[in-house]
Amino acid sequence: MSAKASKGVYIAAFVLLLGGLGYLIASGLSQGATPTLSVAQAKESDAADLQRVRLFGKVLPQDIALRDDNLGVAFIVADEVDPAVSMRVEYRGAVPDTFKEGVEVILKGDWDQGAGVFRASQLVTKCPSKYEEKRADS
Numbered sequence: 122m123s124a125k126a127s128k129g130v131y132i133a134a135f136v137l138l139l140g141g142l143g144y145l146i147a148s149g150l151s152q153g154a155t156p157t158l159s160v161a162q163a164k165e166s167d168a169a170d171l172q173r174v175r176l177f178g179k180v181l182p183q184d185i186a187l188r189d190d191n192l193g194v195a196f197i198v199a200d201e202v203d204p205a206v207s208m209r210v211e212y213r214g215a216v217p218d219t220f221k222e223g224v225e226v227i228l229k230g231d232w233d234q235g236a237g238v239f240r241a242s243q244l245v246t247k248c249p250s251k252y253e254e255k256r257a258d259s
Contacts, residue, residue, distance in 0.1 A: 155173055155174060155175055155229065156174050156175065157174070157175040157176075157177065157227075158171075158174055158175070158176055158177075159176075159177060159178065159200055159201065159202070160176065160177075160178040160198055160199060160200035160201075160206055160207060160208050161200040161202065161203055161206045163176055163208060163232070163239075164200075164206055164208065168232055168234040171231065171232030171239075172231045172232070173229075173230075173231060174229070174230070174231070174232075175227055175228065175229050176198065176208070176210075176227070176228045176229075176230070176239060176241075177201070177225065177226065177227045177228070178198035178199050178200055178201055178207075178208070178225070178226065179198065179199050179200075179201055179204070179223060179224070179225050179226070180196050180197070180198060180199075180220070180221070180222050180223060180224050180225075180226055181196070181197040181198070181199050181204075181207060181222065182222035182223065183197065184196060184197055184209075185222060187216065188213075191215075191216055192213065192214060192215060192216070193211070193212055193213040193214060193216070194212050194216050194220065194244075195209070195210065195211045195212070195238075196209075196210055196212075197209055197210070198210050198226060198228070198239075201225070208238075208239055209237065209238045209239065210228060210230075210238065210239045210240075210241055211236075211238045211239070211240050211241070212228065212230075212240075212241040212242075212244045213240075213242075214242070214243070214244065216244070217244065217245070217246045219246040219248055220244065220246050224246050224247070225246070225247040226244060226245065226246050226247070227243075227244075227245045227246075227247065228241040228243065228244055228245075229241060229242055229243035230242050230243070
């Protein structure tokens, strides 16, 4: 292979490397830009602004419906400050063992205006015992 041809291979490899890095940076930045909203903030937002958002709140005890295969759940999530403000959620995927009524959850998904539900693609529960303050006497 001539020196001129090998130089072209290096330039092509360098361009592909830069393209790959650019794609990774752009996709990483777009995922990091997902806004996080409380249920009350989500209720006040336009439906168009509720695409690819994180939502946090507390699971209400009524209307929790696990799918038969345990790969999804439908429930109502309430705002942590004002429990009277709530939103219906449908989640498909593995349900965490810590999911239960009263637990705080963080959901990632989109608002389905036609169905009137928040369709979550990710469900994470917060364990309150891990976030309790240490007592002064312990």
